[in-house]
Amino acid sequence: MESLTSNGDRRLRPAMAVDKAFLHEVLKVYISKFMKASRMLGDQLALAWVVKSQHSFDVRRFTRREGFVDEIGGALVLFLPCSSYNWTPPEGAGRRQCFHLKPNCRRPLRLPLFSCVKMEANSCWDSWVEEALSKLESLKLLRSLRPIYLPNYNANQPKSIENSQLNSSNSHENFEFFNGPHKWDRNSVQVNISEATFQKWLHDIPSLGDDDLMYGNEGADNEAAASAGKFRKLLVFSGNDYLGLSSHPTVSKAAIKAARAHGMGPRGSALICGYTNYHRSLESSLADLKRKEDCLLCPTGLSANMAFITAVGNVGSLLAGGKPSMNERIAIFSDALNHASIIDGIRLAEKQGCVVAFVYKHCDMCHLDALLSKCPMKKRVVVTDSLFSMDGDFAPMIELVKLRKKHGFLLVIDDAHATFVCGKTGGGAAEKFNCESDVDICIGTLSKAAGCHGGFIACSKKWKLLIQSRGRSFIFSTSTPVPVAAAAHAAVSVAKQERWRRIAIWNRVRDFQALTGIPVTSPIISLVVGSEEKALEASRHLLKLGLHITAIRPPTVPPNSCRLRITLSAVHTLDDLRKLTNALSQCVNFQEIKFSCTNCNSKL
Numbered sequence: 001m002e003s004l005t006s007n008g009d010r011r012l013r014p015a016m017a018v019d020k021a022f023l024h025e026v027l028k029v030y031i032s033k034f035m036k037a038s039r040m041l042g043d044q045l046a047l048a049w050v051v052k053s054q055h056s057f058d059v060r061r062f063t064r065r066e067g068f069v070d071e072i073g074g075a076l077v078l079f080l081p082c083s084s085y086n087w088t089p090p091e092g093a094g095r096r097q098c099f100h101l102k103p104n105c106r107r108p109l110r111l112p113l114f115s116c117v118k119m120e121a122n123s124c125w126d127s128w129v130e131e132a133l134s135k136l137e138s139l140k141l142l143r144s145l146r147p148i149y150l151p152n153y154n155a156n157q158p159k160s161i162e163n164s165q166l167n168s169s170n171s172h173e174n175f176e177f178f179n180g181p182h183k184w185d186r187n188s189v190q191v192n193i194s195e196a197t198f199q200k201w202l203h204d205i206p207s208l209g210d211d212d213l214m215y216g217n218e219g220a221d222n223e224a225a226a227s228a229g230k231f232r233k234l235l236v237f238s239g240n241d242y243l244g245l246s247s248h249p250t251v252s253k254a255a256i257k258a259a260r261a262h263g264m265g266p267r268g269s270a271l272i273c274g275y276t277n278y279h280r281s282l283e284s285s286l287a288d289l290k291r292k293e294d295c296l297l298c299p300t301g302l303s304a305n306m307a308f309i310t311a312v313g314n315v316g317s318l319l320a321g322g323k324p325s326m327n328e329r330i331a332i333f334s335d336a337l338n339h340a341s342i343i344d345g346i347r348l349a350e351k352q353g354c355v356v357a358f359v360y361k362h363c364d365m366c367h368l369d370a371l372l373s374k375c376p377m378k379k380r381v382v383v384t385d386s387l388f389s390m391d392g393d394f395a396p397m398i399e400l401v402k403l404r405k406k407h408g409f410l411l412v413i414d415d416a417h418a419t420f421v422c423g424k425t426g427g428g429a430a431e432k433f434n435c436e437s438d439v440d441i442c443i444g445t446l447s448k449a450a451g452c453h454g455g456f457i458a459c460s461k462k463w464k465l466l467i468q469s470r471g472r473s474f475i476f477s478t479s480t481p482v483p484v485a486a487a488a489h490a491a492v493s494v495a496k497q498e499r500w501r502r503i504a505i506w507n508r509v510r511d512f513q514a515l516t517g518i519p520v521t522s523p524i525i526s527l528v529v530g531s532e533e534k535a536l537e538a539s540r541h542l543l544k545l546g547l548h549i550t551a552i553r554p555p556t557v558p559p560n561s562c563r564l565r566i567t568l569s570a571v572h573t574l575d576d577l578r579k580l581t582n583a584l585s586q587c588v589n590f591q592e593i594k595f596s597c598t599n600c601n602s603k604l
């Protein structure tokens with residue numbers, strides 16, 4: 001099936017069977033849209049959502065005064081004045097072809113007249129969101145982002161700074177990229193800890209972070225302390241800076257430049273006065289990366305998940321015009337191992353009486369299918385981590401897409417750990433599994449592979465408007481500091497351009513597998529060792545050997561599934577991996593782990 005965007009480019013989309021109940025739902029929205037359009041044009045309009053003819057027609061003929069073309073629910077809809085045209089509705093469906101057109105397209109496009117309604121799995125969601133937005137509009141509850149324009153330099157700065165700003169520009173073209181690792185990259189995987197911290201960690205003594213750091217924060221003193229044996233150097237295998245961008249000079253330069261020109265504090269939440277051209281640029285680059293219409297920045301990944309879930313819950317109450325009945329609520333199907341922020345978001349929305357949660361067994365598509373089949377509620381959302389943070393396994397994206405087609409739910413992924421790491425361009429898990437257009441909402445964070453801070457929701461413009469108007473953790477929190485937004489924008493470009501980083505990290509994944517024989521699927525490696533004591537003992541042993549690896553214990557993971565969570569980075573070398581696997585071989589049994597992994601995989 002072919003789709004035409006306003007740019008005139010063509011993409012192939014899978015065809016879908018027409019479901020009559022579905023069609024009925026969408027037609028309801030067509031009618032309300034039609035009424036609105038009639039008012040807008042001050043004319044009586046004929047609605048032609050499916051037009052059957054041998055001929056082609058030229059969209060140029062339909063000016064705004066005469067009528068217009070819109071896309072609703074994935075189908076092209078013509079709104080035409082009755083006086084000029086006498087279109088009739090279709091006489092039934094069959095196997096037909098359909099074209100899409102972006103709303104209010106002005107470009108002259110020649111389209112063969114189509115004779116079919118094509119239903120997208122989420123077309124009901126499109127119409128529900130539209131209806132929710134109309135309700136919000138009538139209640140005057142739609143909220144706006146009004147970017148404050150911050151120029152590239154600040155004329156009020158001292159002369160020397162002002163000049164350095166003038167000499168460099170903020171534009172993408174001036175970002176510096178490198179085609180291989182450099183000395184600075186090591187900063188992302190090498191750290192020092194003081195002897196006091198080391199001792200407390202070794203003896204599992206609770207710390208408030210007030211350990212005697214002895215030599216302050218100055219680099220030169222730290223060097224001296226390290227060489228005098230006061231600090232211990234550790235090689236980090238526990239961070240989420242997968243590409244090593246936290247120490248990338250292009251990223252830090254962007255932050256420095258923005259901090260010099262504009263200071264630190266964003267001065268307010270995004271809806272008040274904390275949203276600037278820097279935030280907008282970052283949103284655009286993330287929307288591009290995720291191949292979505294738009295994107296909404298949130299203060300953190302945690303707040304992005306919470307904002308989305310509270311906003312989706314609101315659709316239930318807005319459409320019901322008050323507290324929704326059981327069947328009017330939103331059914332959210334959530335993987336049992338989803339991130340805490342998804343769980344908390346769902347709990348909050350449940351408390352507000354907007355959603356009902358169904359937790360399906362981890363990655364178990366039969367269980368999810370059964371729950372969906374039994375569920376009488378129409379408004380359904382499936383939310384899952386794409387790459388699970390504790391186990392390092394991927395959600396079964398292809399099966400999820402199949403179920404989405406079957407049940408017509410909204411598919412939402414938390415792509416926190418896969419963004420920038422997976423896919424040819426770093427687009428994340430959906431790009432890796434070639435299903436970007438089947439993922440409706442992609443939530444992510446800039447605090448992991450981007451090496452910065454902040455969260456985002458890549459989605460359609462309609463969803464963005466809904467979330468920015470109803471997502472409480474977005475609305476009621478101060479926006480991202482400008483230097484952080486500038487740094488993250490640089491990081492998006494670096495991550496895209498420096499492809500060698502993605503190649504390197506996946507090479508390290510293969511190296512780990514080759515050195516241990518343990519099958520691994522991602523840079524997050526979870527070695528389940530069993531009891532808490534075993535995990536702590538292993539972590540202590542690794543610490544003594546200079547490796548920063550944490551033991552993950554309840555309540556983060558279930559009792560007796562305590563583990564060592566190891567994360568690999570593009571910046572690790574093969575020698576680092578040798579050091580790691582040698583040390584691991586002294587405290588964990590690779591054969592046992594290999595056996596339980598194989599067993600586990602055969603059950604999937």
Ligand SMILES: Cc1ncc(COP(=O)(O)O)c(C=O)c1O
Nearest residue numbers: 300301302339389416445447454
């Ligand atoms: C899967 C997942 N989602 C969301 C988050 C939250 O992101 P942030 O640290 O930006 O709040 C995390 C981070 O821990 C995560 O692992």
